[in-house]
Structures are given as structure tokens and as C-alpha cells.
Amino acid sequence: MDVSKLLEDVKDIESFLVFARALAADRTASVVQEKENSSSPYGPDANGWKNTTIESFLESAIAWAEASDFGITQGLSLSNPWKQFAVFLYCGKIYE
Template sequence: MRGTQKGEDPSGLREALARVVDERSFVDFLHALACDWSVAPSPSDWENGSIGAFLDAAAAWAEASKNGLRFYDVPTNPWRRVADMLIAGKEYE
């Protein structure tokens, strides 16, 4: 699966994120996140390619978004909120 086109979602990550509502769907999302990492052509395809940078970005985004953002409303479901934090760890600069 390496070498996929940019914008494709071979891991189903976006679909898994959209379905997060409870512990089971959160675990499914974690599996999709791990799959997304493994199918990335290189770690640089993630904004944050080390575990330290990933966790730092997730925490920074969590702080920045705790009251919502222009295009982000804080969900009432805590499972979804944590999933949002983790996806930010992949993408937030």
C-alpha cells in the first residue's frame, strides 16, 4: 500500500474518525491511525514523524482548541474529542 496518492485514505482513517462515538469505535479509530502510519510512504508524510513530536502536537492542539476554533466545535462526546486530539497529532504543526 505504500506509494498511495496524496489525499487518498487507504487506512480508512477519516471514516473511522467520523464514526467515533464510544470506546469500541475509538479503538477502531486507533487501529486506523496505526494503519495510516504504516501505509505512509515515509514518516514525513505525517506532519509529526516521531512519537514526541506527535504527542507534543496533539497536546498543543488540545490546548488551542479547548474552546473551539473557527472551523471546529468541541464535541460533547469525550471519545470523539480525544480522537480529534490524536488526529491533530498527525497533522498539527
């Protein structure tokens, strides 16, 4: 499962839900991997998860949205709000 590839394909409610399910599965897989073999406390968890609590996930997603005008400064189109929200969720995973 390549979550970043699915992110690129988000264009409507169906593709958004495919992405959201994959992101949830990616987090579940990360938790399982971390239980089996913990990552360094100085880097991201398995599968690149930098924000592992709901608080840090939401804080990072909001920070990205504020810093990028919800992706507008990064080239995201207002005509595709599904992709904007998908990127918002993805940035909860990776943005610091």
C-alpha cells in the first residue's frame, strides 16, 4: 500500500475514502511494527509517522494548513477540496 500514491489520486469522495482507509491501515501497521521492534526515539515511527498521538497529529495538520493557506501556496486547487483535506490528513502524519 503506497499512501502517497493514493494521495495523488484523490479527486472525489470515493478516492478520498480509499485514501483515508489506507492512511488508517498505515497507522495500524506502524503501531504493530513498533510493538515488535521500536524505532529510535529521535526519529519517526515505522512507516514514517512523526506524529503518533491524536494531539500531535492534529497540531501538525493544522500547522501545515496555516503555513500553506490549506495547500494553496503549494499548488493545491480550491476546486478539489477532497484532495486538500486528504493532504491535511497526510500532513498530520509527516509535518513537524
